């Protein structure tokens with residue numbers, strides 16, 4: 468039904484502004500945007516959701532959220548958590564969602580703290596979503612997110628390489644080698660072997676995470692001539708190594724030891740284990756940051772890019788993993804303007820609004836100074 472009405476919306480826009488079909492790939496011009504807005508208005512941007520009223524432990528694989536495998540038209544992507552939440556109906560099952568729906572889904576389904584949820588969701592939305600329609604794909608680019616703002620905006624969905632998605636993922640190959648969004652069994656076997664070697668009782672724990680994270684980086688340095696391992700990818704790579712030891716472990720155990728069976732459920736089957744309970748309390752930066760630091764300290768690295776295989780050139784002008792506010796500024800002053808160099812009135816308002824939601828999440832637990840790429844209003 469929702470899918471249908473978006474299609475009608477797109478059809479209506481095409482007719483109204485008489486765009487040839489291919490032009491939607493190029494993006495709307497400023498005039499088209501103004502016409503689009505005078506016809507349809509701009510998507511209402513809801514304020515970010517508040518923290519959960521009841522942030523306690525809870526059965527989340529419950530009868531109200533049955534697993535239904537993704538159908539042929541449902542979009543899935545590089546994030547095992549969001550894929551799983553879509554398959555259980557915490558997110559729209561077709562894989563196209565508003566940022567506030569993502570915030571609510573990760574709070575409700577996995578007990579992410581409110582700030583942490585907003586940090587991830589608005590960061591992703593700014594890089595991969597559509598600020599005119601307030602919709603984002605959790606996987607590949609799709610017309611279901613509506614008419615595109617002008618290039619160089621990508622509106623590529625979470626699978627868009629070189630934005631949030633990047634190299635050295637644990638269970639996905641680097642984009643240089645193939646589909647960077649799809650689960651890869653060979654890499655999952657490496658995940659199992661590393662857990663068997665280093666994790667407590669064969670589980671994926673913090674020791675396995677530290678080793679696997681470094682292995683994946685060293686492997687890409689050796690084999691991927693186009694490896695990019697700089698801000699902002701470095702922060703997602705390190706946090707995503709830690710996340711499974713927290714959020715994929717049943718909240719009743721909550722021992723930071725992820726069994727391979729549970730890992731198989733989330734990463735491969737996009738399914739919560741039977742009877743799965745979320746974390747017993749909202750998890751925020753205060754809990755995740757020390758774990759990220761711990762795996763970094765076991766195998767420190769400096770940001771860099773490959774100039775050909777096995778030729779890792781350090782990028783000392785870019786912020787290192789420890790410089791959280793530097794990475795925040797890099798996202799806001801370099802990455803976002805890369806797609807929106809000079810946003811005009813209504814686009815600029817929408818982006819600014821979200822930039823402020825993003826900063827709100829950053830500021831709650833890190834003392835960063837807000838930066839304004841497009842002015843303050």
Ligand code: HEM
Nearest residue numbers: 545546548587591625631632633636637638639707710714
């Ligand atoms: C709240 C919004 C979230 C967004 C927008 C998001 C987005 C993403 C994206 C874009 C990637 C691909 C990065 C890459 O590997 O190249 C990713 C990977 C990943 N995400 Fe999420 N994510 C979110 C929440 C979560 C949560 C709550 C978890 C909890 C476990 C999680 C776990 C992971 C893991 C483990 C990976 C790495 C997969 C791999 O390396 O094979 N994410 N996420």
Ligand SMILES: *[C@@H]1O[C@H](CO)[C@@H](O)[C@H](O)[C@H]1NC(C)=O
Nearest residue numbers: 667668669670724726727728
């Ligand atoms: C180790 O894992 C096995 C299943 O793989 C489980 O039956 C056993 O209870 C675990 N032992 C400990 C000490 O956690």
Ligand SMILES: *[C@@H]1O[C@H](CO)[C@@H](O)[C@H](O)[C@H]1NC(C)=O
Nearest residue numbers: 580748749750751753831832
């Ligand atoms: C973060 O979580 C800890 C532990 O649950 C809690 O004490 C603290 O108040 C939280 N901080 C914020 C800013 O929510």
Ligand SMILES: *[C@@H]1O[C@H](CO)[C@@H](O)[C@H](O)[C@H]1NC(C)=O
Nearest residue numbers: 792830832833834835836837
């Ligand atoms: C936050 O940063 C400001 C400006 O850099 C500084 O004056 C203030 O002391 C910092 N606050 C905390 C709690 O670190």
Ligand SMILES: CC(=O)N[C@H]1CO[C@H](CO)[C@@H](O)[C@@H]1O
Nearest residue numbers: 514816819820821823824844
């Ligand atoms: C520019 C803009 O729209 N800013 C808004 C960002 O979001 C906050 C929180 O809702 C609003 O207070 C700002 O007006």
